[in-house]
Amino acid sequence: EAQVTQNPRYLITVTGKKLTVTCSQNMNHEYMSWYRQDPGLGLRQIYYSMNVEVTDKGDVPEGYKVSRKEKRNFPLILESPSPNQTSLYFCASSLSGPGGYTFGSGTRLTVV
């Protein structure tokens, strides 16, 4: 089944403890991206990657890192999480040409 898989689905952590949210897609998509969703602010892009080893900042990149060493994987790294990073996070992928985006099931992160 074609899908984007995120893990974990739920995570509660403490301020300053490094964490990684994994994202993997099995559709051979070139493009991958991370979004966060917050009440009243909608979905905002954090980082995106046009292909392997090509990443760039979205609208709200502060406090996050990403890497794209393989086409299928695009992990989101929070080196020192803070409470303002409590949010619902989505990974998405698409072909570089015309075609829709597929989103992962989301990761609900709480930083205390």
Place this chain on the structure above:
Amino acid sequence: GIQVEQSPPDLILQEGANSTLRCNFSDSVNNLQWFHQNPWGQLINLFYIPSGTKQNGRLSATTVATERYSLLYISSSQTTDSGVYFCAALYGGATNKLIFGTGTLLAVQP
């Protein structure tokens, strides 16, 4: 950048009713998608529809790109249709970013 507006913001239906959700966008788009966010937070892809009409069961969508709007039709609504419906347009250029509308919160009552 592209502005995406949705209406109505909220909608309450009785089970079995039909509804139409609207999405207006401010510029021409190459990608227009409809998503359903269920009560568990998952974003489900409903339609990729930059133009024309598509149908999938009780749901159908129409995009009139020249007039910059898209419509999502839900017929014979069920309680499982409840949630938030988003349309999203692709902002072109290097970022390939989806611009989401503010959503329509749908509640279907039994």
